[in-house]
Structure formats: C-alpha cells, structure tokens
Amino acid sequence: MLQRPEHQVAGHEAGSGTLGPLIDGSGNFYKPLNPSDERGAHELAFYTSFYSDTQVPQSIRSSFFPSFGGTRILPVPDSPDLLLPHLVLGDLLHAYSYPCVMDVKMGARTWYPSASEKDFAKYWKKDLESTTPLLGFRISGLQVHHESGRWKPYRDKVRKYTVTDVRQSLRQFVSKNPDKTPPDCALASSVYGGSNGILAQLLQLKSWFEDQTLFHFYSTSLLIAYDKGGKAAQVKLIDFAHVMKGEGIIDHNFLGGLCSFIKWVSEILTDSDPEAAAGPAEPEATVGPTENETH
Amino acid sequence: MLQRPEHQVAGHEAGSGTLGPLIDGSGNFYKPLNPSDERGAHELAFYTSFYSDTQVPQSIRSSFFPSFGGTRILPVPDSPDLLLPHLVLGDLLHAYSYPCVMDVKMGARTWYPSASEKDFAKYWKKDLESTTPLLGFRISGLQVHHESGRWKPYRDKVRKYTVTDVRQSLRQFVSKNPDKTPPDCALASSVYGGSNGILAQLLQLKSWFEDQTLFHFYSTSLLIAYDKGGKAAQVKLIDFAHVMKGEGIIDHNFLGGLCSFIKWVSEILTDSDPEAAAGPAEPEATVGPTENETH
Numbered sequence: 241m242l243q244r245p246e247h248q249v250a251g252h253e254a255g256s257g258t259l260g261p262l263i264d265g266s267g268n269f270y271k272p273l274n275p276s277d278e279r280g281a282h283e284l285a286f287y288t289s290f291y292s293d294t295q296v297p298q299s300i301r302s303s304f305f306p307s308f309g310g311t312r313i314l315p316v317p318d319s320p321d322l323l324l325p326h327l328v329l330g331d332l333l334h335a336y337s338y339p340c341v342m343d344v345k346m347g348a349r350t351w352y353p354s355a356s357e358k359d360f361a362k363y364w365k366k367d368l369e370s371t372t373p374l375l376g377f378r379i380s381g382l383q384v385h386h387e388s389g390r391w392k393p394y395r396d397k398v399r400k401y402t403v404t405d406v407r408q409s410l411r412q413f414v415s416k417n418p419d420k421t422p423p424d425c426a427l428a429s430s431v432y433g434g435s436n437g438i439l440a441q442l443l444q445l446k447s448w449f450e451d452q453t454l455f456h457f458y459s460t461s462l463l464i465a466y467d468k469g470g471k472a473a474q475v476k477l478i479d480f481a482h483v484m485k486g487e488g489i490i491d492h493n494f495l496g497g498l499c500s501f502i503k504w505v506s507e508i509l510t511d512s513d514p515e516a517a518a519g520p521a522e523p524e525a526t527v528g529p530t531e532n533e534t535h
Numbered sequence: 536m537l538q539r540p541e542h543q544v545a546g547h548e549a550g551s552g553t554l555g556p557l558i559d560g561s562g563n564f565y566k567p568l569n570p571s572d573e574r575g576a577h578e579l580a581f582y583t584s585f586y587s588d589t590q591v592p593q594s595i596r597s598s599f600f601p602s603f604g605g606t607r608i609l610p611v612p613d614s615p616d617l618l619l620p621h622l623v624l625g626d627l628l629h630a631y632s633y634p635c636v637m638d639v640k641m642g643a644r645t646w647y648p649s650a651s652e653k654d655f656a657k658y659w660k661k662d663l664e665s666t667t668p669l670l671g672f673r674i675s676g677l678q679v680h681h682e683s684g685r686w687k688p689y690r691d692k693v694r695k696y697t698v699t700d701v702r703q704s705l706r707q708f709v710s711k712n713p714d715k716t717p718p719d720c721a722l723a724s725s726v727y728g729g730s731n732g733i734l735a736q737l738l739q740l741k742s743w744f745e746d747q748t749l750f751h752f753y754s755t756s757l758l759i760a761y762d763k764g765g766k767a768a769q770v771k772l773i774d775f776a777h778v779m780k781g782e783g784i785i786d787h788n789f790l791g792g793l794c795s796f797i798k799w800v801s802e803i804l805t806d807s808d809p810e811a812a813a814g815p816a817e818p819e820a821t822v823g824p825t826e827n828e829t830h
Contacts, residue, residue: 348643348787353669374648376787403784450794489698490798492643492671496791499745503785 241265242314247333249381249392250343250461251479259316262326267334269306270314270326279481284311284327286455286480293454300448303441304477306330332476338390338468342382342413343478344501345461347493348373352458352482363459370399371406375504376497379409380461384418385468391418410504413464425512431466431473432509438464439509441475442502449495456491458482462501536560537609542628544676544687545638545756546774554611557621562629564601565609565621574776579606579622581750581775588749595743598736599772601625627771633685633763637677637708638756638773639796642788643668647753647777658754665694666701670799671792674704675756679713680763686713705799708759720807726761726768727804733759734804736770737797744790751786753777757796 242262244253253260259272273280287308290296307330316322333339350372351363370378379401383392391412401409408423414431415423432438459482466473537557539548548555554567568575582603585591602625611617628634645667646658665673674696678687686707696704703718709726710718727733754777761768 348791375784376791403782450798453798487698489670490795492791492795495794496643496671496787499790499794500785500787503745503748 242270242317244317245269245331245333247336247339247341247383249341249383250345250395251380259324262314262317263331263334267331268309269329269331270312271329272314272316273311273325273327275324280327282483283479283481286483287327287329290455290480295454296452297448300445304445304448304475306332306476306478332463332474332478333465335472336465336467338385340382340384340413340466340468342409342464343380343461344377344464345372345380345459346377346497346501347458347460348376348497349493350459350482352456352484354484371401371403374403375406376500377462379406382409382413384413384415386416386418407504410508414508425508427466428508428512432505436473438466438473438475439502439505441473442498442505445475446495446498446502449491449498451490453486453488453490455486456484456489457494458484460494462498537565537612539612540564540626540628542631542634542636542678544636544678545640545690546675554619557609557612558626558629562626563604564624564626565607566624567609567611568606568620568622570619575622577778578774578776581778582622582624585750585775590749591747592743595740599740599743599770601627601771601773627758627769627773628760630767631760631762633680635677635679635708635761635763637704637759638675639672639759640667640675640754640756641672641792641796642753642755643671643792644788645754645777647751647779649779666696666698669698670701671795672757674701677704677708679708679710681711681713702799705803709803720803722761723803723807727800731768733761733768733770734797734800736768737793737800740770741790741793741797744786744793746785748781748783748785750781751779751784752789753779755789757793 241264243265245261245263248261251261252258259274261272262270264270271280271283273284290305291301291308309328311325312328313323314326316324333341349364350367351360355363367373372378379398381392381395381398383390385391393409411423411425411428412418414425414427416426417424430437434440457477457480459479460477461479463476463478464474465476536559538560540556540558543556546555547553554569556567557565559565566575566578568579585600586596586603604623604625606620607623608618609621611619628636644659645662646655650658662668667673674693676687676690676693678685680686688704706718706720706723707713709720709722711721712719725732729735752772752775754774755772756774758771758773759769760771
C-alpha cells in the first residue's frame with residue numbers, strides 16, 4: 241500500500257539505496273528519519289515544538305503547515321528488512337487529481353549562523369549558483385499539467401535557473417500552454433488571484449512573519465500547489481531540518497524573500513489583467529555609471 | 536560661515552587631513568566629493584537619477600530623502616587652498632535645538648553583488664562583527680539629550696553593539712534618563728508612537744519598499760531624529776554610495792531589515808504601554824536539541 245509520491249518535485253526520492261518519503265494513499269505522507277543524519281531528529285524536534293507551542297495561532301498551523309501525527313516505524317522500500325521511524329505528515333496533494341506543484345526555497349541565504357564552516361561553504365556555494373541572494377528565493381522544482389500531459393523540468397536545469405527563468409516558470413505554472421512562448425497565463429487570476437488564491441494566502445503568511453519571533457526558517461520551502469483547472473490553490477511550508485529559535489528577532493531572511501516572491505506573483509497578476517497591462521511601461525532605472533548589479 | 540556639523544553620529548568627520556561634511560547654518564549640508572574615491576561620484580549619480588525619476592512618488596522623495604541641490608565648489612577646512620566639489624543636501628537637523636539622532640545601517644548584508652573580492656571581504660567582516668546578519672540592521676551611532684547634557688557613546692563601543700545593546704539603545708533613545716537601568720522610555724509614545732511618529736513613518740516607508748524595484752540600497756542608513764521633548768520625529772535615508780539598479784527585483788535585503796527594525800520599535804511601544812505590558816509573557820521557544828542560533 242505504501243508507495244513513492246508521484247508528484248514530488250524536489251528533495252530526496254525513495255529508491256534503491258536512497259531514503260525518501262512514502263505515501264499511503266489515505267492522506268498520510270511518511271518522511272524517513274535517518275538515524276545517521278541529525279537533520280531528521282531536528283525536523284522531528286521542530287514539529288513537536290511547533291505543534292505544542294500555544295503562541296502559534298491555530299489558523300497559521302492549519303493553513304500553512306502540514307498536519308503532524310508523530311512518528312511511525314515502517315519498512316524501507318527495496319530493503320524491507322530495514323525498519324526506520326518516519327515522520328507522519330499530511331499528504332498535501334492527497335485530494336488532487338492533477339496536481340500542479342512548485343517548490344520555492346525561501347531566503348536570501350540558506351545557511352544558518354550556527355552552521356559549521358564546512359556546511360556554510362556548501363550552502364553558500366549552492367546559494368551563489370542560484371537566484372537565492374539576488375531574489376531572496378529560488379525555485380527548487382515544479383510540475384505543471386496541461387492538455388496533453390505533465391511537464392516537469394529536469395532537476396539539473398532547475399538548479400541553473402536564472403532570474404529570467406524564474407519569471408518564466410511563474411508564468412508557465414499558471415498557463416494552459418506552458419511550452420509556448422509566451423505562455424498564456426490563462427489560470428493566473430484563478431490560481432494566483434481571488435480571495436482564496438495564492439497571493440491572498442501569501443499575504444496572510446507575510447502578516448504572521450512580520451510579527452513572529454519564535455522560529456527562523458532556514459532552507460525551508462514554500463510548496464505552491466493547485467489542481468489542474470485552478471481549484472484548491474494552497475501555500476504550505478515544508479522542510480524544517482534547519483529551523484532555529486527566533487530568540488525575539490523576526491525571520492527577516494525568510495520575510496524579505498517572501499516579500500520579493502509576493503511582488504513577482506503580483507506582477508504576473510497585473511500583467512495578465514488587460515486593463516492593468518495598458519498602464520505605464522516597465523520601470524527602467526539608471527543609477528550610476530560605474531557599477532551594475534550583475535550576478 | 537561653514538562649519539562641521541555638531542550632531543553627526545556616524546561617517547567621516549571633517550578634520551585635519553580628513554574630508555567630511557560641512558553645514559552653513561542656513562539649512563544646507565555639504566558632502567565632499569573626493570575625486571580619488573568613486574563612492575562620491577556614485578552617490579552624486581544616485582541623487583541625480585533619483586531626483587529625475589518620475590517613477591518615484593513625490594511624497595516618498597520629500598518624506599524620506601534629503602533635499603538635493605546639485606553640487607558646489609567649496610574650500611576644504613584646514614586646507615583652504617584645496618577646492619572640492621560638494622553635494623548640496625538639506626541639513627536634516629537644521630531646525631532642531633537639541634537633536635536626538637540615531638544612525639541605523641540597514642540590511643542583513645552591506646556588500647553588493649558587484650563588489651570586488653577585496654571589498655566583499657571587508658564589508659562581510661564588518662557585518663559579521665556586528666548585528667547586521669542577525670537583526671538585518673546595525674546601529675552605527677547615536678546621541679541623546681537629557682536633563683544635564685548630551686550623551687553620545689564612543690564609536691568603538693557602538694561598533695561592538697550586541698543584540699542586547701541594540702535593544703537597550705532603542706530604549707535609551709526615547710528615555711529621559713538614558714544613563715539609568717532600566718531607562719524610563721518616557722518619550723516612547725510621543726517619538727515612536729502617534730500618527731506622525733517614527734513607527735508610522737517606518738510603515739509608510741515599508742509600503743514603498745514592498746513595491747519599488749528601482750533601487751537596491753546597500754550600506755544605506757536610516758537617520759532617526761527628533762528634537763528634545765519629542766517634537767518633529769523624522770525618518771530619512773542617507774548614504775547612497777552603494778545604491779544599485781533594482782532591475783525589477785525588490786530590495787528584500789533592506790526591506791527584511793526594515794521589518795525587523797519595525798518589530799523592535801513596536802515592541803518598545805507595547806512594553807511602555809502599561810495596559811499592553813500586562814499581557815502575555817515574553818516568548819520562549821525551543822526548537823531542537825542540537826542547534827542554537829548563537830552569534
């Protein structure tokens with residue numbers, strides 16, 4: 241009954257010799273806790289703390305985080321003799337027939353102050369190769385359904401996404417013809433817009449981040465998802481292996497990236513609205529003669 | 536008639552062998568353009584561009600930026616034979632009798648993507664020695680007037696400010712007894728609060744930063760100032776030697792730090808309001824067993 245999630249767009253995949261998440265088809269998502277990797281223990285500690293902290297509003301928990309049902313011992317696929325504890329989480333895509341999914345890793349940096357020098361170097365190198373420092377986020381993966389099937393760019397392509405690619409992907413994600421240039425953004429108003437759309441949810445999340453000083457979410461992703469046709473758009477936070485205590489300070493690293501992401505989503509909405517599109521032209525700023533922000 | 540500004544709390548000071556700003560007592564502030572330092576040329580280019588860009592709302596320009604009157608050739612103090620061009624800016628403290636001033640350098644990093652490796656190393660080292668990565672801002676200097684005189688901490692002390700020192704300084708800044716522990720925060724509601732107070736101005740500035748993609752303000756400071764007694768609180772941006780083109784991306788580095796600063800100011804307002812202070816205790820979050828965000 242346990243199987244690999246078909247619509248995973250980023251992160252480790254379960255396979256021969258590799259640990260990865262499983263789903264049971266009944267709404268549960270199992271994430272293995274590798275005993276040789278402290279990240280699993282750290283993520284478990286986060287979920288336990290987060291779900292018992294009375295300072296977290298219930299609406300935030302239920303709107304923006306996977307449900308958490310403790311841990312469960314399960315056999316590892318391809319190694320059924322090997323039993324491992326797994327986090328029991330809600331399967332965010334359970335109710336979807338044709339899930340369109342995007343994984344957006346948040347923050348202008350993914351390293352955290354207490355990282356070892358080695359870890360710092362590893363994370364920072366990855367950051368610099370991505371749009372992370374420039375945009376305050378990077379796309380880690382996506383899949384879109386259209387007329388004829390499912391489109392999912394290769395991981396090594398996504399890893400090299402430039403700012404232009406990010407803009408393009410955010411448009412493709414809400415297009416019925418994601419493989420055309422330019423994509424039609426036909427679903428922008430139903431997925432990104434509206435009172436229950438992605439943008440409205442992002443703004444609600446932003447309000448919480450402007451206030452909360454409990455947690456700093458390093459290397460955490462936004463999972464943006466909807467069912468083909470534009471139904472049930474949702475924004476969820478996932479991946480908490482590097483969450484730190486906030487200690488009275490807001491998570492300006494995540495929040496800055498969130499504001500940046502919000503601006504990009506807003507612009508697609510504006511551009512795909514014919515009335516707004518007839519407004520002023522794109523900004524073109526000149527600052528100084530000697531320096532340019534190239535990356 | 537030209538003299539050194541008495542209430543400068545950060546940056547270069549004019550002196551023997553050192554170039555620094557001058558004021559004329561009639562509301563003008565002159566900042567020297569050192570021909571051997573491209574930062575001056577860059578700041579001039581910013582002012583010229585900023586004041587001619589029709590996409591910048593007039594209210595933002597007049598509320599949050601010094602006025603700009605081009606350049607003027609002036610003799611350098613102590614070297615009257617040396618004539619140098621100076622930026623002609625508004626003297627932000629001209630109308631004040633007893634200016635209380637704080638310089639807050641914004642952003643979780645002060646280096647910019649196009650910095651040379653040498654510059655990057657220099658800026659990043661200073662950042663890591665300060666609260667910049669942790670808070671998204673650092674205090675570069677301050678002065679407060681109280682009953683008996685003016686209090687201005689030594690620069691080498693300010694340079695080593697910790698998170699605790701920042702909290703303390705933001706309280707001292709609005710206290711009638713800044714040298715006492717704890718300071719009384721007697722001016723918090725009149726300086727930070729109210730419809731024309733610092734917090735209201737910061738929130739207006741934040742709205743613009745959530746939208747504007749024209750400029751990225753690296754190493755730029757907020758000048759927070761009021762006249763002793765709580766009158767005429769103002770927030771201004773100063774120091775534009777490292778402003779870059781935004782190229783369609785919001786300045787999440789500045790904005791994240793601004794949100795963080797806003798949260799700190801809000802907390803002082805809440806804490807100094809007796810009704811709000813009777814509310815819930817300080818947050819105390821525990822996340823994981825192995826990592827702590829220490830700095």
